[in-house]
Amino acid sequence: MKLYCVYIDEFGHVGPFVSRDHPRYNTSPIFGLGGILVPSEEVRNLGEFFLAHKARFLGQEMRAHGVTDPLTWEKKGSALYTAQNYTKYRRPLTDGTRRLLNRLRDFGGRTLYLGQKKTPVVDAFDPKALSKHLGTAAPEAGRICGQRGSTAPSRDG
Numbered sequence: 001m002k003l004y005c006v007y008i009d010e011f012g013h014v015g016p017f018v019s020r021d022h023p024r025y026n027t028s029p030i031f032g033l034g035g036i037l038v039p040s041e042e043v044r045n046l047g048e049f050f051l052a053h054k055a056r057f058l059g060q061e062m063r064a065h066g067v068t069d070p071l072t073w074e075k076k077g078s079a080l081y082t083a084q085n086y087t088k089y090r091r092p093l094t095d096g097t098r099r100l101l102n103r104l105r106d107f108g109g110r111t112l113y114l115g116q117k118k119t120p121v122v123d124a125f126d127p128k129a130l131s132k133h134l135g136t137a138a139p140e141a142g143r144i145c146g147q148r149g150s151t152a153p154s155r156d157g
Contacts, residue, residue, distance in 0.1 A: 004145045005043050008035035008112065008137060011077070016125040017118045025122060032115025033137045037144055042107035049103050057096045110144050112137065 011034055013027035020026050038046055054070045055062070067073040086093060101111070114137050119125060 002145070003040040004037045004141075005040050006035060006037050006112070006141050008033050008141075010034075012115070016122045018120050018122060028118075029120075030115045030117050032113065034114075035112045035137075035141075036104060036109055037112060037141055038104070038107060038109040042109065046104065046107050046109065050100070053096070053100060053103075057092070112141055112144065114140065 010032065012029075012031035014031050015027060016025045017027060017029045018025040051070045058070075058073075058075055061075070062068070062070065062073050065073065081093070104111070
């Protein structure tokens, strides 16, 4: 039986969305959760790889901000994965991401992604329905871990 560590973060915006040019509801057409599952015995190895990879991949930008330690600096994914960056840095961005995902796989880890498109009708927006859908993240993580030889927690605790 394996123990997995799970890191989950949200993406998008939880509020209503109508369109990019709407004066108020223009932030994000989706909201969701994404994350990684890593066997506990590989957390340190993945962390060491990630910090070294981050220092190589984003080192120039870190130094421009006066930062030398990758532990003390964060670049938000929404600032890294932009259309402009993809156009300007397509090869390094895709290669760097692929290298990170391949190493996660090599360490026995997996990715987790759950998102939901929001209705463009503000009156029909239901944050409780959105939360209910995203509440499937823990059972989905348990299912993935169960497929990999771990025991998944039951819904009762």
